[in-house]
Amino acid sequence: MIELLKHKRVLYYLSGLGVFIVVFLLGINLLLSEIRELKQLQDQRKEVMILKEEYLFLRQRINLVETKKTLSNIQGIVQAVDEVFSPLGLRDKVKTVRSTGKKETRDGVEEEADVSVEKVSMNEMANIFYRIDHAPMVLTVRKATIKQSFENSELLNLTLVLFFLKAK
Numbered sequence: 796m797i798e799l800l801k802h803k804r805v806l807y808y809l810s811g812l813g814v815f816i817v818v819f820l821l822g823i824n825l826l827l828s829e830i831r832e833l834k835q836l837q838d839q840r841k842e843v844m845i846l847k848e849e850y851l852f853l854r855q856r857i858n859l860v861e862t863k864k865t866l867s868n869i870q871g872i873v874q875a876v877d878e879v880f881s882p883l884g885l886r887d888k889v890k891t892v893r894s895t896g897k898k899e900t901r902d903g904v905e906e907e908a909d910v911s912v913e914k915v916s917m918n919e920m921a922n923i924f925y926r927i928d929h930a931p932m933v934l935t936v937r938k939a940t941i942k943q944s945f946e947n948s949e950l951l952n953l954t955l956v957l958f959f960l961k962a963k
Contacts, residue, residue, distance in 0.1 A: 872908040872959040875934050879926045880912075885919060888912050895956075903962040907937070912953040914944050920951055933960035 876892050890911045898905045912923070920941070927934055937956040944950040 870961070872906040872957065875930070875932055875959045876908065876910055876957065878932070879923070879930055879934070883919065883922050883926060885912065885915065885923070888915055888919075903960055906959045906961070908957050908959070910953075910955045910957055912955070914947070914950045915953060916950060920953060923953070927957070934958070 872894055873892050876889065877886065880886050880889050890913050891909070893909045895907045895909055915923070924936070927936055935958045937958050939956075940954040942952045942954075944952050
């Protein structure tokens, strides 16, 4: 009888040890799956942070354009070109401003024009592009053609296709 009890105790110890090992292995498996899930969530968080930064950058640019649309009281492309070239003292170098058309959109009125500027230096050209980019209105360059002047090879002739958006 005592031997039978010893065998039962050994069996209980072995079965207890077996249950402990099974529970231990299940715990390790659960822990590893939680670690994998944590890694996935950290990767997703990094992607969301990158998207957040891109969103904030684009939102800032959109706000800048929206501010430009409401800031100016410019009525048309001709007045916008005058607004850009007058402070630079280049009004007399602008040979033609030819409107190529207007289009009504839900955002406002889009107007496009061909502008010819003759005999400007490289510095004056850089100032023109800077003024267009930083104008208090939505004015962009769609196309620019730069050629050397025939009279003086240091001077340039510009042909610009400008796009102007006036808010409703």
